[in-house]
Amino acid sequence: MFFFAGDFPNILSLIGLLCAVLGIYYAILGYFYIAMIGVLWAVVFDWVDGIVARRIKGRTDYHRAFGNQLDSLIDIVSFGVFPAIFLLSYGKFNPWFLPGAFFIVAAGVIRLSYFNIFGLINDKTYMGLALDNNIIILAFVFLFESLFSHSVFSVIIYVLLMMFTVLNLSPIQTPKFSEKWFYVLVLYSLVLTAAYGWMQYVGI
Secondary structure (H helix, E strand, O other), X not given: OHHHHOXXXXXXXXXXXXXHHHHHHXXXXXXXXXXXXXXXXXXXXXXXXXXXXXXXXXXXXXXXXXXXXXXXHHHHHHHHHHHHHHHHHHOOOOHHHHHHHHHHHHHHHXXXXXXXXXXXXXXXXXXXXXXXXXXXXXXXXXXXXXXXXHXXXXXXXXXXXXXXXXXHXXXXXXXXXXXXXXXXXXXXXXXXXXXXXXXXHHOO
16 A cells, blocks of 8 residues: 555655645634645646646556555545635524535535546636635635625635535536646646735734
8 A cells, every 4th residue: 555655646646635634724823825826736736737747657557546545535625625624614603504514514425436437628627616626716705705705705605615516516517627728727726825925923
C-alpha cells in the first residue's frame, strides 16, 4: 500500500487531502476565510494530480486503479464533508442545518458512485455539475459575506449549497475543463487566497 501511496500523483492527491482537512479544521474553529483558502487549494491539487498522472510514463494499471480510488475517496472529504461541516459551523451548529449537511454529503456520495461506474458522457462532458465546481463558486460567493448580516448570509449559503446538490445530481450536461484551464484555476486560487488572507488579517 505504501508503494502505491508513494506514487507522485498520489502524493499530490494526499496533499490536496491535507488542504481539505485543514479547511475542515478552520471551519470548525470559525475561521471561515482560512477554511476557504484550504479547500481552494484542495481543488488545485485535485486537478493537478490527474494532469501529472497523464504525463508520467510507465505508470502501471495498478497505480492508475489505486490512484482513481484514492482520488474519489479524497473528493468525498474535500467536496462532500468539507461543505457540510462548513455549513454546520457557519450556521453555529443549529439543528436546522443538519438536513442540509446530510444532503450535501449524500449528493457527493451518489454522484461519485455514479461517476466511478459510468464515467463521463464523453471525453469533454460530465453528467451534472462536477463537485469541485461547487467549491470554486462557493469561494467566490463567500467574498461578499461581510455585506450581509450573519443570519441572512447563512440562509444564502444554505440555499446555494442545496442548489448545488440538485445540479450535482441533475441530468444536465456540463463541460469537462481542459488542462489549459488549470492555469486559470491556479491564478483564481492565488487571487482569492490573497483576498481571504487580507480579509482575515484586517478582521472584515
